[in-house]
Amino acid sequence: MEEQQSPPGTARRGPPRSPKGPPPLLRRWVRGPDGGDGPAGPPWRSTVALTLIVLAGSHVAGRSQAGRAPIDAFALVLLLAGCAALLIRRRHPVVAVFGASAAVMVYLGAGYPYGPVFLPVAVGCFSAVIAGYRRQAWCAVAMLWLGHLLVAHWLYRWLPPSGDSAAPWSQEVAVAAWAVAVVAVAELVRVRREQWAKERAGRAAAARRRAEQERLRIARELHDVLAHSISVINVQAGVGLALLDSDPEQARTALTTIKSASKEALGEVRQVLENLRTPGEAPRSPAPGLDRLPELVEQAASAGLTVETTTGGGRPALPPGTDLAAFRIVQEALTNVVRHSAARRARVAIGWEPGALVLCVDDDGPPSGGEAGGSGNGLIGMRERAAALGGSIEAGPLPSGGFRVTARLPLAGHSEETS
Template sequence: MEEQRGPGSGSAWRGRGVGETWWVAGARGRWPWRSTALVTVFVLAGSHFAARNQTDRVALDLLARLLLITGCLVLLWRHRHPVPVAFATVVCASVYLGGGYPYGPVFLTVALACFSAIVAGHRRAAWSAAGLLWLGHLLLAHWLYAYLPPSGDGPRPWGQEGLVAAWVLAVVAVAELARVRREQGEQARAERERAARRRADEERLRIARELHDVLAHSISVINVQAGVGLALLDTDPEQARTALTTIKDASKEALGEVRQVLDTLRAPGAAPRAPAPGLDRLPELVEQAAGAGLTVDVRTDGRRPALPPGADLAAFRIVQEALTNVVRHSESRRARVQLRYAGNQLRLTVDDEGPASHAEAGGSGNGLAGMRERAAALGGTIEAGPRPDGGFRVVAELPLTAAPSKETPR
């Protein structure tokens, strides 16, 4: 893959600038027949008209017309091979002027070729071609004129060289402006694509997190109740029936939430069929935990404000994951959940008495990481670790205002 160069950097003659990707991708697949034909007609007609008013120059003959036509026809390759075409037009124009033929639109072919080369990213080559044309004209008009037709011709006025130099600079300036505009457009398109990929990655991460939280909690409850049901199937059928009922309810709820999450994949941008869970459903979590044999005490301090949807969902999922971890990893059958509202912040604490059970509990091991990601996405924090008395504590602090945007300002 060839090197991609940023705006403002001089590319090598065979290098490729940022704008060339756009230019070549859109131009290499076709030949510029129409524009080349129009330029050829204009150059031939303009040169013929100029010859009428420049009687001191050599009249147009077959060689002159061949040089004009050749300089125009090579423009067909200006998108595919811009550097050779730029120098080829300079050679044709220089030989034409060296033959003493009339001045006219012969310079148009050089301008168009240099323009294409600069836009394609070959800036130094185009500058060199334009500078070579000017130096060639300087040499022909002031040093070699005595050896070239027409006979008896004198040196050209030095003021004319200023006009030629101004013309060369104007062509280069216009081409550079077009190159910069194309590079800016290409960079803007690339930035939009990167932003779209970032949004897609964030959406995939959100869906993965939602699925993890839903499945981890529900399957943990199912796992515990299945163990209870198996243990009591023969000795206490009624209790085993209760465990199976809990499994049925937990699996039904899990299927509903998974279906809700997956609906966003099937119909991007469509509104969900059910609202996202929030702290209003905390009693359901408590009931599910009770079905798994865990008693949960909930305490609320402060007046609960209207929660932003993101903070409400994050708080629910953090409590859900914390209780799931208690069911999985603790021998304690009691947990405490404290919600403290203070100003624009929610402090959420989940405690269990421990000790930790060392039995294999399954799971992905990403629960705490998922909680930290949820809190960080809102500008909050999570602290989780063992307590001095042997239990475990999860403390989350979530702002109740929108997190500042992380996008780079344009």
């Protein structure tokens, strides 16, 4: 028989299900809300130990209850059946609790003595509630209690042992209290397990968020470290190739610039990798900041871009994170000018507003219109850096045809030092 093919674009989830079996509503009732199986492997040891307790306790109880029917082969079969149902309580807890309840109800209806016969029902109810089948467990216990009520007060005339009388109502109160206690303890354990599961899930989610943030930070740092230097290398390589025959001296200068830029890029990449390998140790070299702005200007000049810098207002003492973010934002903005603009002149303005550092980088344009060769993540990385500090980035074209990037990084809570 040919296998039925899934429609195009439809992902198959797991093996195909057999068309036979209980309907969805019955499957949900028998196997729980998710219809899934519990852990495999029957609990042999605990079930055998419980069976021995039930058999021994029932024989002892039968000696002290002269008015009840003696333990015979049928009683042993019922006791063993109630305990054997617990072997499937891990995979099918609902079937286990209903099977144990049915066996106990037939046992009591046959007039056999009371005793530890209720233990299989308690264990089955506990397992079902812990597994999440609360209503099913309640119904199984309620079925047993109502069956006992019916047998002990109405059907006892026609059931063994002969000459039996109605049970006192105080006994029904005790049975009801026992049932409520079992369900209450199971519910308490279930709630506690759910709390533990939520705590574990919360810790796992927090760990995933930290790992994701760390991956983003690493990707952003490597992008910012490499993008500027690779852009300078790319421009100088083009210049060197174009002038290799006509102006060897100028080509030599371009190659020297490539060597210097690649060496600096390797040094910064090495610093990033060292910080990743030893996250608990202090970095061996300080992170770059705005004090290295002249280096950016020099590198941009080697790529044919003249950069004018202006600084206004009193300069506060910048925390390392803000200083690094400001440096990277200016670096990426200048890299974008080299990549995407035909301008040969750019301006970098650094200013301080009340509680904020303001960076402005613009160029005269126009856009180069060619393939820049970048990843397209430059502005995204700048915005992520600013957002991580509670700041913002505004970027867009100018009416004159150029492009401007403005960053505002908060400085609240930091003392000012006039330079």
